[in-house]
Amino acid sequence: MNDESTKERILLTAGPIFAKNGFQATTVREISEAADVNLASINYYFGDKQRLYVEVIKAARDNQSGQMSFSAIPSEAPPNMLLEKFVAILLRKLGVGIEPDWQMQLLVREFLHPGEACQEIVEAYFRPYFEMLLKIIDRLANVPLTSAVRLQLGFSLIGQCLHYRLAGPIIHMFVEKVEWEENFGTEELARHIAQFTIGGIAAVVSRAEPTVNRN
Amino acid sequence: MNDESTKERILLTAGPIFAKNGFQATTVREISEAADVNLASINYYFGDKQRLYVEVIKAARDNQSGQMSFSAIPSEAPPNMLLEKFVAILLRKLGVGIEPDWQMQLLVREFLHPGEACQEIVEAYFRPYFEMLLKIIDRLANVPLTSAVRLQLGFSLIGQCLHYRLAGPIIHMFVEKVEWEENFGTEELARHIAQFTIGGIAAVVSRAEPTVNRN
DNA sequence: ATTGCAGTTAAACAGTTGTTTAATAGACTG
DNA sequence: CAGTCTATTAAACAACTGTTTAACTGCAAT
Incomplete structure (x- = not known):
């Protein structure tokens, strides 16, 4: 099990939870349980909860940038x-x-x-x-x-x-x-x-x- | 010091704090300190934090009902x-x-x-x-x-x-x-x-x- | 004087939370 | 083989949180 897998898994798991609960109401225990990683892994990889949140936000942004595409709309249309x-x-x-x-x-x-x-x-x-x-x-x-x-x-x-x-x-x-x-x-x-x-x-x-x- | 004063003081103090922080991020200690009442008073008068919040919401509603008045607008105006x-x-x-x-x-x-x-x-x-x-x-x-x-x-x-x-x-x-x-x-x-x-x-x-x- | 009630209070309680610590294992290098 | 580094982990830590408890005070009624 390499580091990208655990770190990645935390990121991908934290996203939906932060989205549902907001930062304050989300606990690191909820995330670690959902990601099936040890509680201390979050601090190991991200330093603290706030920095995890910031990384999650950035991941959300990067994920969306390529997806909210309006290219389906022909630009010559009225x-x-x-x-x-x-x-x-x-x-x-x-x-x-x-x-x-x-x-x-x-x-x-x-x-x-x-x-x-x-x-x-x-x-x-x-x-x-x-x-x-x-x-x-x-x-x-x-x-x-x-x-x-x-x-x-x-x-x-x-x-x-x-x-x-x-x-x-x-x-x-x-x-x-x-x-x-x-x-x-x-x-x-x-x-x-x-x-x-x-x-x-x-x-x-x-x-x-x-x-x-x-x- | 009668009960209306303490209870009222908690209500009036809690309002702005809940408004600023939201329910989750507001602590009963913050409220009790700001209101200069004992921590246990909140439970004594309101039962618990959630019920205090509901009372505060109702107080906010009652306070606003009489104030968002459009009577300054003449109804015959265009x-x-x-x-x-x-x-x-x-x-x-x-x-x-x-x-x-x-x-x-x-x-x-x-x-x-x-x-x-x-x-x-x-x-x-x-x-x-x-x-x-x-x-x-x-x-x-x-x-x-x-x-x-x-x-x-x-x-x-x-x-x-x-x-x-x-x-x-x-x-x-x-x-x-x-x-x-x-x-x-x-x-x-x-x-x-x-x-x-x-x-x-x-x-x-x-x-x-x-x-x-x-x- | 005694009792009951309401209000106030500090301390205690039990649970929760984010973070830290120290131990362990595996991989790699010299 | 020994040392170093990374990754993982359970337990501990310290602080925080909402709630409860029990003691005390003041007042009113009997």
């Missing part, structure tokens, strides 16, 4: 369709309506309570996809936007998607069961969010560009 | 203005751009990780204001909407506002300092979100009501 596809993929990755993989769950946790690895994650992972979204927004707007407006449009869309991920149980309380099943699947939500956002962009653009008279 | 005012107030209550009071901070924590008091909070606190938002949306839409569409429109607005609250530090990483100061104050965000949402509503309505030809 921007409306681009946006809807982007939203659908984002909702799925966030785990709306399905169980998210632990990497994304962990990244969302880190996102909400930024720790020492956060800056890195943002640059390596979130920014490329946010830039992609901003490009879609540029095409939808069809006029030059100030940086601030452009960012705010991006955040407006991300906020809608995140809401379904973060407040899922609460949202569930406001929606009847039948209604939920018919109207709140991932595709339906993606359609709604995309439509809403397209309208939102048009409204903000028409306000931001006084020389364009749309009425 | 719906556009109603919406913008609603958003501005909501952002402020969520603590966007300012330090939230501990009650709202605690309620948001509960919102993200629903516990045993959650159903009650939703009914007592969130639903009334959500219903108010839905009425504003009705007026903006100006046609009858299905329940699902109506709810989704409401969630789209709430999601945008919550995003600024929950992901504030991450958002801050995407925005230049100057830009942040000029364009991301509460009033600016409220204007953006309101405009975006008005446009979004119009777009969704025009899709949801095929007999309305807007082009």
Whole structure:
């Protein structure tokens, strides 16, 4: 049994547990038992619990970087369709309506309570996809936007998607069961969010560009 | 020193601490020290830590119910203005751009990780204001909407506002300092979100009501 | 004066937690 | 073969955590 196997096994086991429990509520005993390694191995390989966590975060980031691929979307497609596809993929990755993989769950946790690895994650992972979204927004707007407006449009869309991920149980309380099943699947939500956002962009653009008279 | 004073003091002291740390990371020793009461008092008055937490949540709810008042908004005002005012107030209550009071901070924590008091909070606190938002949306839409569409429109607005609250530090990483100061104050965000949402509503309505030809 | 109750308290308790220690075994090198 | 290094391990350690216990005080009622 070589060192890569034990160390690797700890990493792979710790990920889902940290994702489920968060850092504070996860014990090194739970991890060691689940990984079937001795308790002291964690300190041997990682130094302490916090450093294990940081390594797990980095592993989650590295694992996700190659997977949240939007290459399935043809870039010559109309921007409306681009946006809807982007939203659908984002909702799925966030785990709306399905169980998210632990990497994304962990990244969302880190996102909400930024720790020492956060800056890195943002640059390596979130920014490329946010830039992609901003490009879609540029095409939808069809006029030059100030940086601030452009960012705010991006955040407006991300906020809608995140809401379904973060407040899922609460949202569930406001929606009847039948209604939920018919109207709140991932595709339906993606359609709604995309439509809403397209309208939102048009409204903000028409306000931001006084020389364009749309009425 | 009567019992109301000690019990009350524990409650008032525990609130901000639970809000800052969350339930798991808050120790009864921290609370008892901060409240300057004996450790055993917490068990004496509340039975255990979990029950103290539930009482604190209820106190936060009761404290907020009377305070998130939208009565400053004249109900005969145009719906556009109603919406913008609603958003501005909501952002402020969520603590966007300012330090939230501990009650709202605690309620948001509960919102993200629903516990045993959650159903009650939703009914007592969130639903009334959500219903108010839905009425504003009705007026903006100006046609009858299905329940699902109506709810989704409401969630789209709430999601945008919550995003600024929950992901504030991450958002801050995407925005230049100057830009942040000029364009991301509460009033600016409220204007953006309101405009975006008005446009979004119009777009969704025009899709949801095929007999309305807007082009 | 005695008893009962409520409130307060320090200490003790039992369990939990992350970390450290020291021993052991295996592999490799000179 | 001896020494060194790495990996593994059980036990111990020290601190922390929520809870319980028993003693004490003050007050009110009899």
